[in-house]
Amino acid sequence: MPSPLLTRRTQLLLDDELHRRLRETAAQRGISMGALIREAIDEKLSSTLDARAQAIQELLDAEPMPVEDWPIMKRQMIEDMNAGGMSILDTYN
Numbered sequence: 001m002p003s004p005l006l007t008r009r010t011q012l013l014l015d016d017e018l019h020r021r022l023r024e025t026a027a028q029r030g031i032s033m034g035a036l037i038r039e040a041i042d043e044k045l046s047s048t049l050d051a052r053a054q055a056i057q058e059l060l061d062a063e064p065m066p067v068e069d070w071p072i073m074k075r076q077m078i079e080d081m082n083a084g085g086m087s088i089l090d091t092y093n
Contacts, residue, residue: 022036022037
């Protein structure tokens, strides 16, 4: 697959140790440091998005929580938060 057209330049500062590790890894893999950095950024952003998507899906797939009387429950939650406790929320863990 052809690589996307690179149209943006970004400058970043690295300490000597990180620069050395990037240079050595890029050389071992036979790619440029820029390609290695782009790959690392893409991998990091993809894994963050994947983790968020998985968390959202888990919430959507979860069994509904029982809510007996929302106005009473809401008032109790507010009272507990103001008192520094979380007793009503602890019952659903």
